[in-house]
Amino acid sequence: MSLRYVIKRLAEMLPVLLIVVAATFFLAHAVPGGPFDRDRPLPAEVQEKLNAYYGLDQPLYVQLGNYVKNLLHGDLGPSLKYPGWTVNEVIEKRIPVSMALGLVSLVLAVVIGIPVGVLAASRPNSWLDRVPMGFSLLGICIPSFVLGPLLTLFFALYLGWFPPCGWGLPIHYVLPAVTLGLITAAPLARLTRGKVIEAGTQDYVRTARAKGLPLWRVWFLHALRNGLLPVVTYLGPAAANLVSGSFVVESLFDVPGLGRMFVTAIINRDFMLILGTTLVYAIALLVLNLVADLVKAFLDPRIARGQQA
Amino acid sequence: MQATPSGWQRFCRDRAAVVALIFLAIVGTICFLSPWIAPYPYMAQDLALGPVGPCASHWLGTDLLGRDVLSRLLQGGMVSISVGLIATSVALFVGVLYGIIAGELGGAVERLMMRGVDILSTLPLTLIVILCMVVFGQNIWMVFIAVGGVSWLTMARIICTETTSLKSRQFVEASIALGQSKRGILVRHYLPNLAGIIAIYATLTVPGVMMLEAFVSFLGLGLKAPMTSWGMMIKEGADIMEECPWLLISPSVVFALTLLSLNFLGDGLRDAFDPRASRR
Numbered sequence: 001m002s003l004r005y006v007i008k009r010l011a012e013m014l015p016v017l018l019i020v021v022a023a024t025f026f027l028a029h030a031v032p033g034g035p036f037d038r039d040r041p042l043p044a045e046v047q048e049k050l051n052a053y054y055g056l057d058q059p060l061y062v063q064l065g066n067y068v069k070n071l072l073h074g075d076l077g078p079s080l081k082y083p084g085w086t087v088n089e090v091i092e093k094r095i096p097v098s099m100a101l102g103l104v105s106l107v108l109a110v111v112i113g114i115p116v117g118v119l120a121a122s123r124p125n126s127w128l129d130r131v132p133m134g135f136s137l138l139g140i141c142i143p144s145f146v147l148g149p150l151l152t153l154f155f156a157l158y159l160g161w162f163p164p165c166g167w168g169l170p171i172h173y174v175l176p177a178v179t180l181g182l183i184t185a186a187p188l189a190r191l192t193r194g195k196v197i198e199a200g201t202q203d204y205v206r207t208a209r210a211k212g213l214p215l216w217r218v219w220f221l222h223a224l225r226n227g228l229l230p231v232v233t234y235l236g237p238a239a240a241n242l243v244s245g246s247f248v249v250e251s252l253f254d255v256p257g258l259g260r261m262f263v264t265a266i267i268n269r270d271f272m273l274i275l276g277t278t279l280v281y282a283i284a285l286l287v288l289n290l291v292a293d294l295v296k297a298f299l300d301p302r303i304a305r306g307q308q309a
Numbered sequence: 310m311q312a313t314p315s316g317w318q319r320f321c322r323d324r325a326a327v328v329a330l331i332f333l334a335i336v337g338t339i340c341f342l343s344p345w346i347a348p349y350p351y352m353a354q355d356l357a358l359g360p361v362g363p364c365a366s367h368w369l370g371t372d373l374l375g376r377d378v379l380s381r382l383l384q385g386g387m388v389s390i391s392v393g394l395i396a397t398s399v400a401l402f403v404g405v406l407y408g409i410i411a412g413e414l415g416g417a418v419e420r421l422m423m424r425g426v427d428i429l430s431t432l433p434l435t436l437i438v439i440l441c442m443v444v445f446g447q448n449i450w451m452v453f454i455a456v457g458g459v460s461w462l463t464m465a466r467i468i469c470t471e472t473t474s475l476k477s478r479q480f481v482e483a484s485i486a487l488g489q490s491k492r493g494i495l496v497r498h499y500l501p502n503l504a505g506i507i508a509i510y511a512t513l514t515v516p517g518v519m520m521l522e523a524f525v526s527f528l529g530l531g532l533k534a535p536m537t538s539w540g541m542m543i544k545e546g547a548d549i550m551e552e553c554p555w556l557l558i559s560p561s562v563v564f565a566l567t568l569l570s571l572n573f574l575g576d577g578l579r580d581a582f583d584p585r586a587s588r589r
Contacts, residue, residue, distance in 0.1 A: 016428055023432070027440040141568035143520060143540075145527045146561045149547040157551065247439075248524055252547075262436065263528050266443055274440070281433045289431060 006290070013286045020282040021071070021275065025064050028274045035080035035269045054080060056271075067275065076276040081268040087276035091258065095280070098250070098257035101177055102243035108181030109188055109238070114224070114231065116185070117192025121227075122219045124197055132189065139186025148179045148252040167256055176253040180246055184238050191234055195227030202226075229296050236292030240285040316505070319581040326577020329570035336567060340390055343383030351384035352376065352535040360553045370555040372545065381537055382559055388538040389564070392453060393519040397511050399457025400464060400518070405507060407461065408468025409499060413476060423469060426462050434459040435521070442525050452532070456518050464510055468503060475502055505582040512575035516568040523564065539564040 036042055036050050051057040055066060070077055076087035116136070120129040139147075152175060156164035162174050199205060200223045208218045250259040258277055265273035320326060339346070348368075355375030363370045369378040411422040438459050445451030475481060481498050489497070523540025532538055539560050546557030 016431055019428070020432055023437060024440065027437065027444060030444045031440070032444070137569065137572060138565070141516070141565045141572065142561070143523055143527075143543070143564070145524075145547060146543055146557075146565070149550050149557060153550060153554075247528060251528060263439075263530070266439065266530065278433060278436050281436060285433055286431055 006294070009290050009293075013283075016286060017279065017282060018068070020278060021068065022064065024275050024278045025067065025271075026060070028271045029060060031266070031269060033269050035271065037269070054078065071279075076279070077272040079270055079273050081265075081270040081273070087272050090261065090273060091276055091280055094256065094258045094261050095244075097255060098259060099243045101173060101180070101250075101255060101257060102239070102241075102246075104173055104177040105180035105184060106235075106239050106242050108177060109184035109242075110235070112181065113185035113188030114192050115220075117189040118196050118219050118224050120189065120193045121196035121200060121223070122215065129193070133193065136186045136189045139182055140190070144179055144183045144246070144248050145252055147183065148175070148249060151175055151179055165254055167254060172253075176249050176255055179252075180242060180249050184242065188231065188234065188238075192224075192227060192231050195230050196223045199223040199226040225299065228299055232292050232295050232299070236289045237285060240281070240288040243288075244281045244284040316582040320577055323577040323580065325573045326581075329573035329577070332566065332570045333574065336386065336563070337390055340383050340386035343380070343387055347377075347380040347383050349377035349380045351380045351537065353380075360556070362553070362555055369559045370553070372553075372556055373549070378542075378556065378559060381542060382539075382563060385537040385539045385542050385560065386563065386567075388532065388536065389519055389522065389540065390567075392456065392522040392538070393515040395453040396457035396460065396518045396522075397514045399454055400460035400514055401507065401511055403458070404461035404464025405468050405503070408465040409472050409495070409503075411465070412469040412472025415473065415476070419469065419473070423466070426465050430462045435524075438521060439525055439528070439530055443530050452522070456521055460514055460518055460521075464507075464514070467506060467510060471503055471506055472499065475499060505578075509575060509579045509582060512571060512578055516571040516575075519564075519568065519571075539567075 034056075036047055041047075042050075048057070055063055058066075067077065074088075076091070079085045079087055079090055082090065116132045120132050123129055152164050155175065156162050162171060163169075164175075166172055196219065200219075205218060205223050208222045209215070213222075244258055247259040247263050249255070250257045251263055254260075258280065261273065262277040262281075264270075265277060343351075353376060355371065358371060358375040360373050360375070361367065361371050367377050367379065369382065371377055372381070407422065407426075411419045414422075438455055441455035441458075442452050445455060475498070481494060484494055484498060519539075522538060523543065526532060526538050526540030527544045529544070532541065542560035543557065543564065546553070546555075546560060550557045
């Protein structure tokens with residue numbers, strides 16, 4: 001795993017990002033309606049002026065070219081719906097919220113999902129396996145927009161432990177983070193269980209047990225380490241989803257993050273903002289996939305050697 | 310002489326999978342018969358009645374506009390299940406075709422085609438589907454195609470690997486030596502041998518697709534009223550869950566049970582018909 005590998009992977013991202021920009025660009029412009037549609041239509045001259053000001057009157061390929069040119073300077077363009085705001089400013093304002101929420105949920109998912117999976121794997125088909133795996137299957141089948149309201153109903157309205165809505169205090173993070181964390185932990189636990197059971201059948205695990213190592217060391221240090229590769233593969237995109245803002249949970253709890261921004265931008269037909277948020281999401285996805293691959297190479301040095309050969 | 314149990318026998322022994330299959334058959338049948346058996350038309354409003362809880366004349370209650378929840382649940386189920394089935398068929402068609410072509414041609418073409426799949430799977434597909442659904446929102450068929458169009462990547466990967474291994478099997482080589490045409494090999498050998506794995510991954514694709522449709526409907530970017538789906542009903546229910554919890558409970562329970570059954574069914578099929586996966 002060399003620096004060269006990382007640079008090569010980073011270079012490969014550029015064409016992918018270009019595809020994302022082009023695809024999003026044409027799709028966003030194919031959306032019926034425009035950013036300047038109002039309940040009472042603006043006078044035609046005003047519309048024309050606005051379109052000309054933002055360059056929307058030019059052919060699509062010229063607009064795309066201009067967008068990419070500005071992008072190379074790190075400029076995501078002006079927001080069409082919030083006059084005076086640039087997309088960079090909107091994203092800079094929103095992204096810390098999404099990232100904080102995402103990181104908390106990710107930690108929660110890992111802290112719950114992986115140990116539960118390992119525990120279940122250490123006693124397959126016992127109640128220690130069946131009960132958590134039942135919950136995990138339930139977690140896979142209950143959409144976040146059902147779990148969220150249920151948690152709110154119980155912990156906020158019935159028990160009154162957390163505020164049901166609002167944003168600003170750390171306590172407001174609890175319910176959305178728990179919702180996101182549980183939804184992510186459910187498949188994680190199942191995946192970990194399967195892989196650790198698989199690793200557990202191998203000789204070195206039997207040897208470790210025969211030597212009389214404490215069982216928690218056998219399962220968490222020996223079996224888990226080898227079962228961890230697919231788990232890391234799953235966590236890469238999952239982390240990207242979490243830190244760049246989950247649309248559903250952010251909309252559900254009125255979190256002023258990037259995910260809800262994306263939905264609002266679509267509803268507002270704010271082309272520039274749609275492109276900007278998609279791009280941020282794509283970059284997060286690519287970078288975290290790369291990080292996942294690097295972590296895998298660290299966990300299993302054979303992978304690193306294979307790639308250098 | 311006791312033969313080893315066939316895949317079908319193994320499947321029948323898996324009680325969870327059989328129950329799931331029966332449940333799905335019942336729900337599917339009732340939903341698709343809903344235009345004839347629903348107690349009320351799904352869009353019939355009774356504004357004077359308003360929202361009432363479950364009672365004798367409305368088994369699952371009524372919503373804010375006095376529409377019968379049971380009738381809407383059946384109608385919504387028809388839409389959600391159709392989205393699941395049709396989008397999966399689209400994904401299946403594209404994925405199987407792509408996978409077989411890549412696997413059959415092999416070599417540099419296969420590497421190129423699979424690299425394409427790798428690149429596509431790094432794209433933020435959820436965002437692109439949401440955009441597609443907004444672009445084609447009025448047209449339910451385009452919604453199916455958009456959702457299916459992004460769900461074929463896993464299928465293509467699996468089918469490509471399978472085809473590569475089938476290609477070098479002796480019965481296929483014998484068939485080629487006997488002068489069987491490409492089409493004949495495809496129909497006589499490839500498709501029957503791939504059928505099991507296609508069925509398994511199709512079953513496991515359906516819940517993902519239904520979830521995606523529900524997400525988009527939840528965000529208010531999918532179908533347009535008075536058309537409904539389980540995702541939209543859950544959204545409506547979540548908005549007023551304190552006053553009318555029955556509007557949230559019935560669609561959520563049916564939706565979760567359906568996804569649960571699909572997962573059980575898929576796992577059961579995989580254990581029964583995919584010997585490599587079950588030996589793990």
